[in-house]
Amino acid sequence: MRKQRGNYAKSGLRRRQIVRAALNCFTEMGFLDATIEDIRRRSNASNGSIYHHFKSKDQLAAAVYLEGLLAWQETLLAELEAHPGALDGVFALVRSHFRWVSDHPDWTRYLFQMRHAGFMASTEDALAEQTKRFTDGLTQWFTPHVERGALRPVPLEILISLTIGPSLEFSRIWLSKPDCPDMELAAAEIAKAAWQALRAKRAG
Amino acid sequence: MRKQRGNYAKSGLRRRQIVRAALNCFTEMGFLDATIEDIRRRSNASNGSIYHHFKSKDQLAAAVYLEGLLAWQETLLAELEAHPGALDGVFALVRSHFRWVSDHPDWTRYLFQMRHAGFMASTEDALAEQTKRFTDGLTQWFTPHVERGALRPVPLEILISLTIGPSLEFSRIWLSKPDCPDMELAAAEIAKAAWQALRAKRAG
Amino acid sequence: MRKQRGNYAKSGLRRRQIVRAALNCFTEMGFLDATIEDIRRRSNASNGSIYHHFKSKDQLAAAVYLEGLLAWQETLLAELEAHPGALDGVFALVRSHFRWVSDHPDWTRYLFQMRHAGFMASTEDALAEQTKRFTDGLTQWFTPHVERGALRPVPLEILISLTIGPSLEFSRIWLSKPDCPDMELAAAEIAKAAWQALRAKRAG
Amino acid sequence: MRKQRGNYAKSGLRRRQIVRAALNCFTEMGFLDATIEDIRRRSNASNGSIYHHFKSKDQLAAAVYLEGLLAWQETLLAELEAHPGALDGVFALVRSHFRWVSDHPDWTRYLFQMRHAGFMASTEDALAEQTKRFTDGLTQWFTPHVERGALRPVPLEILISLTIGPSLEFSRIWLSKPDCPDMELAAAEIAKAAWQALRAKRAG
DNA sequence: GATGAATGAGCATTCATTCAT
DNA sequence: CATGAATGAATGCTCATTCAT
Numbered sequence: 001m002r003k004q005r006g007n008y009a010k011s012g013l014r015r016r017q018i019v020r021a022a023l024n025c026f027t028e029m030g031f032l033d034a035t036i037e038d039i040r041r042r043s044n045a046s047n048g049s050i051y052h053h054f055k056s057k058d059q060l061a062a063a064v065y066l067e068g069l070l071a072w073q074e075t076l077l078a079e080l081e082a083h084p085g086a087l088d089g090v091f092a093l094v095r096s097h098f099r100w101v102s103d104h105p106d107w108t109r110y111l112f113q114m115r116h117a118g119f120m121a122s123t124e125d126a127l128a129e130q131t132k133r134f135t136d137g138l139t140q141w142f143t144p145h146v147e148r149g150a151l152r153p154v155p156l157e158i159l160i161s162l163t164i165g166p167s168l169e170f171s172r173i174w175l176s177k178p179d180c181p182d183m184e185l186a187a188a189e190i191a192k193a194a195w196q197a198l199r200a201k202r203a204g
Numbered sequence: 205m206r207k208q209r210g211n212y213a214k215s216g217l218r219r220r221q222i223v224r225a226a227l228n229c230f231t232e233m234g235f236l237d238a239t240i241e242d243i244r245r246r247s248n249a250s251n252g253s254i255y256h257h258f259k260s261k262d263q264l265a266a267a268v269y270l271e272g273l274l275a276w277q278e279t280l281l282a283e284l285e286a287h288p289g290a291l292d293g294v295f296a297l298v299r300s301h302f303r304w305v306s307d308h309p310d311w312t313r314y315l316f317q318m319r320h321a322g323f324m325a326s327t328e329d330a331l332a333e334q335t336k337r338f339t340d341g342l343t344q345w346f347t348p349h350v351e352r353g354a355l356r357p358v359p360l361e362i363l364i365s366l367t368i369g370p371s372l373e374f375s376r377i378w379l380s381k382p383d384c385p386d387m388e389l390a391a392a393e394i395a396k397a398a399w400q401a402l403r404a405k406r407a408g
Numbered sequence: 409m410r411k412q413r414g415n416y417a418k419s420g421l422r423r424r425q426i427v428r429a430a431l432n433c434f435t436e437m438g439f440l441d442a443t444i445e446d447i448r449r450r451s452n453a454s455n456g457s458i459y460h461h462f463k464s465k466d467q468l469a470a471a472v473y474l475e476g477l478l479a480w481q482e483t484l485l486a487e488l489e490a491h492p493g494a495l496d497g498v499f500a501l502v503r504s505h506f507r508w509v510s511d512h513p514d515w516t517r518y519l520f521q522m523r524h525a526g527f528m529a530s531t532e533d534a535l536a537e538q539t540k541r542f543t544d545g546l547t548q549w550f551t552p553h554v555e556r557g558a559l560r561p562v563p564l565e566i567l568i569s570l571t572i573g574p575s576l577e578f579s580r581i582w583l584s585k586p587d588c589p590d591m592e593l594a595a596a597e598i599a600k601a602a603w604q605a606l607r608a609k610r611a612g
Numbered sequence: 613m614r615k616q617r618g619n620y621a622k623s624g625l626r627r628r629q630i631v632r633a634a635l636n637c638f639t640e641m642g643f644l645d646a647t648i649e650d651i652r653r654r655s656n657a658s659n660g661s662i663y664h665h666f667k668s669k670d671q672l673a674a675a676v677y678l679e680g681l682l683a684w685q686e687t688l689l690a691e692l693e694a695h696p697g698a699l700d701g702v703f704a705l706v707r708s709h710f711r712w713v714s715d716h717p718d719w720t721r722y723l724f725q726m727r728h729a730g731f732m733a734s735t736e737d738a739l740a741e742q743t744k745r746f747t748d749g750l751t752q753w754f755t756p757h758v759e760r761g762a763l764r765p766v767p768l769e770i771l772i773s774l775t776i777g778p779s780l781e782f783s784r785i786w787l788s789k790p791d792c793p794d795m796e797l798a799a800a801e802i803a804k805a806a807w808q809a810l811r812a813k814r815a816g
Numbered sequence: 817g818a819t820g821a822a823t824g825a826g827c828a829t830t831c832a833t834t835c836a837t
Numbered sequence: 838c839a840t841g842a843a844t845g846a847a848t849g850c851t852c853a854t855t856c857a858t
Binding site for chain 5: 250252253
C-alpha cells in the first residue's frame with residue numbers, strides 16, 4: 001500500500017482471474033451455493049491463493065462488487081471526459097452506460113442484486129469513498145457547462161437522477177426480460193429526454 | 205361429502221406450526237440461510253418431528269408454497285361462490301385478492317419469490333393438479349354467466365389474465381414499496397377495468 | 409434443561425466417551441495439537457456427535473475441566489460426609505484427595521495445567537458456581553465442629569489452605585517427578601500437619 | 613584471530629530482528645499459536661526473508677533457543693574470565709547469572725520452557741557442541757584453581773550443579789511468582805553456599 | 817406422533833512452506 | 838538478500854438427514 005496510486009492499481013492476473021471466476025459463480029449459483037472450491041476450479045487458482053488475495057468469501061464478494069462498480073464508473077467518466085461538449089457529453093454518458101450493460105450483463109445483474117447483500121455491510125466505507133470519487137468526476141465535467149450557461153444549475157443529485165436514473169431502471173427491466181425490448185431505441189429516447197431536461201432554455 | 209379439496213388441507217397443530225415457522229424463516233433469512241435448527245426453534249417442534257411431517261427441507265419449502273397457494277385459491281373461490289351475480293363476482297374476486305395480499309404479505313412475497321426456486325421442481329405435478337382444481341372452480345363460476353350472455357366468451361386463460369393479472373402485478377409493486385401506494389384505489393380501478401373487459405357489450 | 413437436577417445428571421454414554429477421549433488427547437498432545445479427528449477416533453463417536461454434545465472444541469475442553477473438577481469435589485465431599493468425626497474427617501479429606509490424584513493422574517494434571525487456558529474464559533461463571541457448591545459443602549461439614557469447639561474458628565479460606573493447599577502442592581511435585589516420592593508418607597504427614605493446625609487446643 | 617566462538621554469532625540485522633520477534637511471539641502466544649505471519653508482522657521482515665534465514669518454523673524456534681543460550685553462556689564466561697581469583701570468580705558467576713536472568717526474563721523463560729520442546733530434537737547436535745564449548749570454558753577457569761589447591765577437585769558436573777543448579781532452581785521460582793521474592797538476597801545466599809561447598813578446606 | 821442422539825459429507829478458513837522475480 | 842504471490846494439506850465447524858426409543 002505504498003504511494004496510494006488511487007487504489008486503481010490493484011492489478012495481478014491471478015486476482016483478476018479470481019474476481020472473474022467469482023462473478024461467474026456467484027451469478028450462476030448464488031453467493032451461498034457457490035463454494036470456494038467452485039471458484040478455485042474456475043479460476044485455476046489454488047485455495048490458498050484466493051485467501052492470499054481476499055480475506056474471506058464475504059470480502060471476495062464485496063471486492064467483486066467494488067471492482068464491477070469501478071469498471072462501470074470509470075467507463076462512464078472516461079467517455080464523459082472524451083466528449084467536452086454539453087450535448088455530446090450527455091448522449092455519450094447514456095450511450096456508454098447502455099453499451100457497458102450490454103457488454104457486461106452478468107456484472108450489471110450482480111451490481112443490481114448484491115447491493116444490499118449481507119456481505120456488503122463491511123464495505124460500506126470503501127463503497128462510499130469510491131462513489132464519492134465518481135460523483136466528483138461527474139461534477140468536474142458538469143460544473144463548467146453549468147457556469148457557462150449551457151446546462152441548468154440543478155443540484156448534482158437531480159442531475160444524476162435525470163441522466164443515469166432512467167438508464168438504470170430500463171436496464172433492470174431489460175435484464176429481467178429475455179425477450180429483449182430494443183435497447184438501442186431506449187438509449188436514444190432516454191438520452192433525448194435527459195438532454196431536454198438538462199439543457200438551459202434560453203427563452204420561456 | 206364435503207367440498208372435497210383433496211387431502212391437501214392436512215391438519216395437525218404441529219404441522220401447521222412448522223409450516224408457519226418455515227415461512228417466517230425462509231422469508232427472513234432465505235431458503236439457504238434458514239436452517240432446520242432455526243425452524244425447529246421457531247416452531248417449538250423437535251428436529252425429528254419436522255422430518256416426520258416433511259421428507260426433506262426442499263419438500264418442506266414446497267409444502268409451504270402449496271399451502272399458501274391453496275389458502276389464496278380457496279379464499280378467492282369461496283368469495284366467488286358467495287357472489288353469484290356477474291358484476292358482484294368480478295368485483296369480489298379482485299377485492300378478495302387484495303384483502304388476502306394485505307392480510308398475508310409474507311406469504312404473498314413467498315409465493316412470488318419462490319415460484320421458480322430449485323425446490324419447486326419436484327412439486328410441479330402437485331402444483332399443476334392444485335392449479336387445475338382452482339381453474340376448474342373458476343370455470344364453474346364463469347361458465348353460466350357466459351352461457352347466459354352476461355360475460356364475453358373469451359378463453360379462460362385470457363379471462364384470468366384480465367382479472368387476476370393486473371392484481372398480481374400491482375401486488376408485486378405494492379410489496380416492494382414501503383411507501384404504500386393506495387391499495388384501495390388500485391383494487392377499485394382494477395376491478396372496474398376487469399369488468400369493462402369482461403362484460404358482454406350489448407351494442408357495438 | 410428441565411427440572412435442574414443439580415446439573416449432575418449430564419449422563420449419556422457417548423458424552424462420557426467423548427470427554428474421556430478428549431482428556432486423553434489433550435493430555436497427550438496438548439489442546440492445540442489434539443484435533444477433533446483425534447478425539448473422534450478415540451471416542452468411536454462421529455464428528456457430528458461431538459458437536460452435538462459440545463458447541464466447540466473450546467467448550468469441550470472446558471467441559472472436560474468442569475467434569476474432572478466435579479468428580480474430584482464430589483469424591484472429597486462424599487468422603488467427608490461419610491466421616492462425621494472431626495479427626496476422621498480431616499484425615500479422610502486428605503487421604504481421599506491423594507487417592508483421587510493417584511487414581512486419576514491425567515485428570516489431575518489437566519486440572520492443574522488448564523486452569524488458566526484460553527478456553528476457560530467462557531466458563532468462569534459455571535466454574536464459580538460449581539466451586540461455590542463445593543465450598544458450601546465443606547462449610548456444612550465444618551461448621552458444627554467449629555460450633556462444638558472441636559475445630560478452631562478460622563475463616564474457610566484458611567481452613568481450605570491448611571488442608572487442601574499442601575496436598576495440592578505436593579501433588580504438583582509428585583506429578584512432575586517420575587521418580588515418585590512416597591505419596592503414602594506425604595499423605596500421612598500432611599494430614600497430621602493439617603490436624604495439628606486445625607484442632608482446637610484446650611490448653612495453651 | 614578473535615575469540616573463535618564458532619559461527620553461531622551470525623550477525624545480520626534482519627536475522628536478529630526475526631529472532632527477537634520470534635522470541636516475543638513464542639513467549640506470548642506459545643510455539644503453536646504463534647504463526648509465521650505474526651512473526652513477520654513483528655519483525656517487519658517478509659515471509660520469504662524469514663525462510664531465507666531459517667529453514668522452517670521449527671528451526672527458527674531452535675535457533676532462538678541456541679541464540680539465547682549462547683548469550684547466557686558468553687555472559688557467564690566473560691564474567692568468569694574477568695575475575696581470576698577463586699572467590700571472586702565463584703561470586704561473579706552466580707551474580708552474573710542472576711543479573712542476566714533479571715535482564716532477560718523472557719529469554720530465560722523460553723530457555724526453561726522449550727528445552728524439551730519437539731522442535732529441539734533436530735538441534736541436539738548443535739546444542740551439545742555449544743554446551744561443550746561452554747563447559748570447556750568453565751574447565752579452563754577452574755582447572756588452575758584446583759591444581760593450585762584453592763578449590764576442591766570435584767568432577768565438573770558436580771561443580772556445575774553446586775554453583776548453577778541452585779541458581780537455576782531459584783530462577784525458575786522467581787519467574788513464576790509475580791510477588792517477587794528478593795533476588796538480591798537469594799543471589800548472596802546461593803553464592804555463599806556455593807563457595808562453602810567448593811573451597812578447599814585446609815583443615816578437617 | 818414425538819424426541820433428540822447420531823451420522824458424515826461438505827464448507828470456509830488457516831498456515832507452513834515453496835518459488836519466481 | 839528480500840519480496841510476496843502461490844500452494845495445498847489439514848482443521849474446526851455446519852447442517853440436512855437417519856434412526857432407535
